[in-house]
Amino acid sequence: MTSLLSRFGATSLTARVALGVTFLLTFGGIIVSIAAFAYGREAARTAYDRLLVGAANDIASAITVVDGHPVLELPHSAFELLALAPDDRIGYRIVGPNGQTLTGYDEIALPAGLAGYSDVFFDGAFFGEAARYVVVSRRFAERTWSGTIRVAVGQTLQARNAMAVDITRKALYVLAASGLAMLLLAVLVVRAVFNPLKRIAGGLAERDPHDLTPLDTDVPRETAMMIQALNAFMGRLDRQMNSMRHLISDTAHQLRTPVAALRAQADLFSDEEDPERKDRIVERIQTRSTSLGRLLDQMLSQALVIHRGDSVRREKIDLRDVVLDVFEEGDHAVLRPDIAVVPQLADQPVYVLADTTSLQEAVKNLLSNALKYGRAPVRIGATTENGVASIWVEDVGGGPDPEILSALGTRFNQSGLSRQNSSGLGLAIAHAVARSFEGQLVLDTHGDRTFRAALCFPEIKAEAA
Structure with missing residues (x-):
């Protein structure tokens, strides 16, 4: 069966x-x-x-x-x-x-x-x-x-x-002729109806394997949903392919200088005989290795959030839970044990439609920037105001340089950021997460007093969520 x-x-x-x-x-x-x-x-x-x-x-x-x-x-x-x-x-x-x-x-x-x-x-x-x-x-x-x-x-x-019998036979003759005519007509009509599908299949077969541009949507209403689904799928696939190409290109672009510097320091160490200079070379190698490791972590984190933004199903998330998860992981205590991080949460749930892992990566990078370049006190929180849900990190300081902010969201802005300890790459990750979930990265600077980086999303009411 x-x-x-x-x-x-x-x-x-x-x-x-x-x-x-x-x-x-x-x-x-x-x-x-x-x-x-x-x-x-x-x-x-x-x-x-x-x-x-x-x-x-x-x-x-x-x-x-x-x-x-x-x-x-x-x-x-x-x-x-x-x-x-x-x-x-x-x-x-x-x-x-x-x-x-x-x-x-x-x-x-x-x-x-x-x-x-x-x-x-x-x-x-x-x-x-x-x-x-x-x-x-x-x-x-x-x-x-x-x-x-x-x-x-x-x-x-x-x-x-x-x-x-004669009347029945004549009626059956008419019925048989009508039935055959209807069957042939049905086959012809079905073939005519399926012509758009054949045209779509032919167009897909003739396409270049790398051509992921949208299909023509001038099709009957019944097949429009299929075309829209195909176009949406190819759009996601195209974004994934572009992200992969950009990651490979950016990785090669970013790592060329740090790796060359490490190789040069290693060559100097092998040729150096003075113990004091050797110690300084080892210190520089350690510093550059740490910086390179952080750069790699951030680039992989950026690739992760871009991938999840297109491929992971969105779910209802309380931003207060994201704040608590990041706070309880305790990475800030390792980076800057001398700076206290204070969580500040709203009294009511702050619901959005997003991906927990992507939000955590974005907040971790914002918190890392605040600990590395800001001053105490550092606060992390989730609040809502006028239908906008925000998860933010605030520190005392003037924030990143204007050229970093102007290059936010563009390719290869990390090249200069690696020389500035990659502060802009963390913002680029947060910017990518915000854009993936119909939100925005809002940077609010009050002179040299405070700097707040906030991910803002449309709030989802508890009843609707």
């Missing part, structure tokens, strides 16, 4: 539609065939019943009373009507008031309880063969004789059945 379903799932849409139309036509054809046969039988019965009534009335009208006795001379017109069915056998019986047979076949049994003068039809047999009969009554009220004479005329069913 499972294999059958899997094979059906692999069939083309055209085959599925054709199979569905064929099933509907077959089911409908069976119903129409039954209805056509029933209609044919009814039409044949009505037509031949009228012939029987006409023949019986002709015979009844030919009965006369002579010398006090009913006399019948069978009219030829009655049998001419019934002769329209040449293969059928004809039988008749004329019954007097006392039930005696005046003429005809005694084998024809009239139904019991005949009353009134209306025509009565019934099914019976004529010498072992199925037949159809009609009984016509005629009332006589003569001075010499009075009473009711009943005329029964019957006919076998060969012509009736042949007529019913």
Whole structure:
């Protein structure tokens, strides 16, 4: 059963539609065939019943009373009507008031309880063969004789059945022709409907593997959602590819100078004989290694947040939890144990739609910058105001240099930042996180007193979240 379903799932849409139309036509054809046969039988019965009534009335009208006795001379017109069915056998019986047979076949049994003068039809047999009969009554009220004479005329069913079959056969011919025409029309319509899909498939097949530009959206409404989904997927893939290319390019650009400097210091150390100078060279190597390690961490962190911004499903997050997670990890105590970090949280939840890991990376970089370049006290908090949710880091100081702020969000702004201890790269990471979740990085400087870096996002109400 499972294999059958899997094979059906692999069939083309055209085959599925054709199979569905064929099933509907077959089911409908069976119903129409039954209805056509029933209609044919009814039409044949009505037509031949009228012939029987006409023949019986002709015979009844030919009965006369002579010398006090009913006399019948069978009219030829009655049998001419019934002769329209040449293969059928004809039988008749004329019954007097006392039930005696005046003429005809005694084998024809009239139904019991005949009353009134209306025509009565019934099914019976004529010498072992199925037949159809009609009984016509005629009332006589003569001075010499009075009473009711009943005329029964019957006919076998060969012509009736042949007529019913003929009507059914002709109806089936029309039905079969109509069904084939509908099936062919359905196939043509389905092929025409699927032409946009074929055009889309052809366009994708002819594309360069590196071409991730959006597809043409001039398509029928039913396929527009698929095109939009494809374009969104290719957009995410294009951003991922660009991020990968930028990461490789930026990494090579950033690491060339520090690695060359380390190599030069190592060469100097191997050639130096003075112990004091060797100690200074080792100190410089250690400083540059630490700086290089931090630079690598920040670049990998930036690649991580850019990747997660496009690939990770957004979820409801309370920014207060992010603040507590960063605070409890205690990285600040390792970087600057002499500076106390004070958390400052709102009383109510501060909900946004984002990714916890990305927000934590951004806040860690902002906190690291504050500890490295600012002065105590350093505060970290989450607040909301006028529908805007913010997670921020604040320190005492003037903030980064103006050239760093002007280069924020552009490529290769890290090249100069490595020489300035990479303060701008941390801001670039925070900027990328804010942009990934429809937010913004707001830098607020009050002279030399305080500097606040805040990630601001649209607030999600607790009920909606």
